Amino acid sequence: xxxxxxxxxxxxxxxxxxxxxxxxxxxxxxxxxxxxxxxxxxxxxxxxxxxxxxxxxxxxxxxxxxxxxxxxxxxxxxxxxxxxxxxxxxxxxxxxxxxxxxxxxxxxxxxxxxxxxxxxxxxxxxxxxxxxxxxxxxxxxxxxxxxxxxxxxxxxxxxxxxxxxxxxxxxxxxxxxxxxxxxxxxxxxxxxxxxxxxxxxxxxxxxxxxxxxxxxxxxxx
Amino acid sequence: xxxxxxxxxxxxxxxxxxxxxxxxxxxxxxxxxxxxxxxxxxxxxxxxxxxxxxxxxxxxxxxxxxxxxxxxxxxxxxxxxxxxxxxxxxxxxxxxxxxxxxxxxxxxxxxxxxxxxxxxxxxxxxxxxxxxxxxxxxxxxxxxxxxxxxxxxxxxxxxxxxxxxxxxxxxxxxxxxxxxxxxxxxxxxxxxxxxxxxxxxxxxxxxxxxxxxxxxxxxxx
Amino acid sequence: xxxxxxxxxxxxxxxxxxxxxxxxxxxxxxxxxxxxxxxxxxxxxxxxxxxxxxxxxxxxxxxxxxxxxxxxxxxxxxxxxxxxxxxxxxxxxxxxxxxxxxxxxxxxxxxxxxxxxxxxxxxxxxxxxxxxxxxxxxxxxxxxxxxxxxxxxxxxxxxxxxxxxxxxxxxxxxxxxxxxxxxxxxxxxxxxxxxxxxxxxxxxxxxxxxxxxxxxxxxxx
Amino acid sequence: xxxxxxxxxxxxxxxxxxxxxxxxxxxxxxxxxxxxxxxxxxxxxxxxxxxxxxxxxxxxxxxxxxxxxxxxxxxxxxxxxxxxxxxxxxxxxxxxxxxxxxxxxxxxxxxxxxxxxxxxxxxxxxxxxxxxxxxxxxxxxxxxxxxxxxxxxxxxxxxxxxxxxxxxxxxxxxxxxxxxxxxxxxxxxxxxxxxxxxxxxxxxxxxxxxxxxxxxxxxxx
Numbered sequence: 018x019x020x021x022x023x024x025x026x027x028x029x030x031x032x033x034x035x036x037x038x039x040x041x042x043x044x045x046x047x048x049x050x051x052x053x054x055x056x057x058x059x060x061x062x063x064x065x066x067x068x069x070x071x072x073x074x075x076x077x078x079x080x081x082x083x084x085x086x087x088x089x090x091x092x093x094x095x096x097x098x099x100x101x102x103x104x105x106x107x108x109x110x111x112x113x114x115x116x117x118x119x120x121x122x123x124x125x126x127x128x129x130x131x132x133x134x135x136x137x138x139x140x141x142x143x144x145x146x147x148x149x150x151x152x153x154x155x156x157x158x159x160x161x162x163x164x165x166x167x168x169x170x171x172x173x174x175x176x177x178x179x180x181x182x183x184x185x186x187x188x189x190x191x192x193x194x195x196x197x198x199x200x201x202x203x204x205x206x207x208x209x210x211x212x213x214x215x216x217x218x219x220x221x222x223x224x225x226x227x228x229x230x231x232x233x234x235x236x237x238x
Numbered sequence: 239x240x241x242x243x244x245x246x247x248x249x250x251x252x253x254x255x256x257x258x259x260x261x262x263x264x265x266x267x268x269x270x271x272x273x274x275x276x277x278x279x280x281x282x283x284x285x286x287x288x289x290x291x292x293x294x295x296x297x298x299x300x301x302x303x304x305x306x307x308x309x310x311x312x313x314x315x316x317x318x319x320x321x322x323x324x325x326x327x328x329x330x331x332x333x334x335x336x337x338x339x340x341x342x343x344x345x346x347x348x349x350x351x352x353x354x355x356x357x358x359x360x361x362x363x364x365x366x367x368x369x370x371x372x373x374x375x376x377x378x379x380x381x382x383x384x385x386x387x388x389x390x391x392x393x394x395x396x397x398x399x400x401x402x403x404x405x406x407x408x409x410x411x412x413x414x415x416x417x418x419x420x421x422x423x424x425x426x427x428x429x430x431x432x433x434x435x436x437x438x439x440x441x442x443x444x445x446x447x448x449x450x451x452x453x454x455x456x457x458x459x
Numbered sequence: 460x461x462x463x464x465x466x467x468x469x470x471x472x473x474x475x476x477x478x479x480x481x482x483x484x485x486x487x488x489x490x491x492x493x494x495x496x497x498x499x500x501x502x503x504x505x506x507x508x509x510x511x512x513x514x515x516x517x518x519x520x521x522x523x524x525x526x527x528x529x530x531x532x533x534x535x536x537x538x539x540x541x542x543x544x545x546x547x548x549x550x551x552x553x554x555x556x557x558x559x560x561x562x563x564x565x566x567x568x569x570x571x572x573x574x575x576x577x578x579x580x581x582x583x584x585x586x587x588x589x590x591x592x593x594x595x596x597x598x599x600x601x602x603x604x605x606x607x608x609x610x611x612x613x614x615x616x617x618x619x620x621x622x623x624x625x626x627x628x629x630x631x632x633x634x635x636x637x638x639x640x641x642x643x644x645x646x647x648x649x650x651x652x653x654x655x656x657x658x659x660x661x662x663x664x665x666x667x668x669x670x671x672x673x674x675x676x677x678x679x680x
Numbered sequence: 681x682x683x684x685x686x687x688x689x690x691x692x693x694x695x696x697x698x699x700x701x702x703x704x705x706x707x708x709x710x711x712x713x714x715x716x717x718x719x720x721x722x723x724x725x726x727x728x729x730x731x732x733x734x735x736x737x738x739x740x741x742x743x744x745x746x747x748x749x750x751x752x753x754x755x756x757x758x759x760x761x762x763x764x765x766x767x768x769x770x771x772x773x774x775x776x777x778x779x780x781x782x783x784x785x786x787x788x789x790x791x792x793x794x795x796x797x798x799x800x801x802x803x804x805x806x807x808x809x810x811x812x813x814x815x816x817x818x819x820x821x822x823x824x825x826x827x828x829x830x831x832x833x834x835x836x837x838x839x840x841x842x843x844x845x846x847x848x849x850x851x852x853x854x855x856x857x858x859x860x861x862x863x864x865x866x867x868x869x870x871x872x873x874x875x876x877x878x879x880x881x882x883x884x885x886x887x888x889x890x891x892x893x894x895x896x897x898x899x900x901x
Contacts, residue, residue: 089752203649313534359743424870
């Protein structure tokens, strides 16, 4: 059991409420309203801006050149991902102006600033545990949504999004993030600290679940 | 017009949505459900813990001993206020254990971490503008709720809370915070910067409005 | 062996170069030039301003109310100590203006900003280990300089300074700081982390030794 | 007069003590002892590690994607520069192990942590003003050392180092940094703030001068 699996086990209900959220189910079942997905896409872009800041914070807090280079690679990857995101938004009829001028939803503020504050107040391990539901969780969700592989998705309306996270490239990113968590834990995790980290992980998972809920709420109005 | 009045004018709708929120109206009209008020009280305690951290951050970021002593006085005042808060909670049937073990609501996380992040990423002026809706806004709300003075409240169920913020001591705190904002602005506020600060102030006001809304939402369930 | 003793043992040479520095020896032997002491006093005042910031940072980074209150007490104590310091300076013919307008020496910048950076980039344990040579070391130096007790100092020219740190009140402060270090270590210190902390502690001790050296260097010119 | 020229004019003596330091003169006159240059090279590598952290901090503190991308480009450039640095060290007989295990000199700690603390406690403008003596100053020094152009250096023993900073690529980096400073100042610099920034700039320049002095001091021993 690696650290990530231990965190999931320790915060099982919170984790389940996130990875198995109604938004994810409907997305998998092709029934998610397009308005919900569009809302999510726009907020996810604003989310990525703050996530880039989180990786910059990780770079700043690094003690070794190796940690620094790894965090900087994460930062560069996110800034690149934002260009892809703009293209995906474009295919859903959202112009760059719509995205950048959209106000941040409370759910976006809550999760992103929580992560940044965990990182500012704590150390690299706190920061990466707070990031884990997003970075590693999306890989699990992508895998869950493709039990028969990506090709079986056929003309699934959310095929592009699902393949992104179910695909090998992203699965590798998540696997590397799990190993990095183990490495950080080997350096700085006592058992007492694990208990604190599990609370933090559960809280971050609930904030991610609220991020999905925001998409559904907007569509219902 | 001091800086605070300029910020209010520039973000008038957001400000109004906060100081004139339905929660505040019902509280003034004695019709606010007790469940809503209790939810608010508990979350406000968790809120104060983060606000104490914000004043500690202001102390850390101070350039002059005068700024440092002022921020430290704010920090001490909040830590003292928390004891009062525990007593107020007690009168509403909430034991210290109920309060400290309560999970933070998303609205609490969103506003408090937003303020802390404004302060960590920006300077003292950013931090104090983000704090202003709370620190200065509560004085305005207290005044609005006592058009005929505190004595006219009679046996108002929320008399203790209203008098706290309508009272002279808190009005003085808010007046000092306004002067401090003017002083910080005289040092570091260009007109371009004012435009950015007004956006920040509007966002903080909306997050405060969502904090009231959280109380109503819980009571409705 | 508590954590502090382990750190001392692991960085024995660096520690010795600090607590047994020529400045300290001359101070104990009554032969320290007054110019050296005056230079030290002024820089120590500038040092305390940054140390107050370090305790504010510790308050900001605290996870529990107990940690927060302890850090805030440290902050308040330092701000109070600064008033005492001004009085001590006065008895050495240094006016408040001389002190506050004095430029920070490189040795002052190096140690204080190193401590603040350890705290900003790391966690509370890093911060308190970086502070330890100062906070706990001064108690050891005070004790070393009073092998026959404070009364035996007689008309020692540096009696006031020595008694301050050899006195019971400061010895208690240092003892509490040692216990706090043990408590933080019980939460977050693995053996791998101890190795990193010992490096940090050795570096902080050398920077403290350079702070003494600065006093001697100025007197020699 | 751009902001950088105004800062130089306001802190003229400090600036001169840095760009016209004896180390620079001897380097230009081919008389600088190799031991002084080697010491400098090793410490400059340790310096760059902290400077990479400063650009990561700038990325984290950015408000706009444009600022974020600019800071991230700076970060990437420094991490790349470190590889070049290792090669330059190699030509001076310094193995990577010599460099990475070298202890940081007090002068290195003082300037780098001062910059990082300016950035952590202040805003982007504070951070970039503290970085300016290094980023922009090296271009001025490079230009000063090549009054007849780079080709006229002939078989100058420090030709490689001088050409690096006198070369067009680095001159462009410095010109961009000056424009960025003007842009940040247009957003957030009042006249009162300029006075504070000039003090900060003077202090940073003196810490840079001490960094040169460290090289000479080591060679003299």
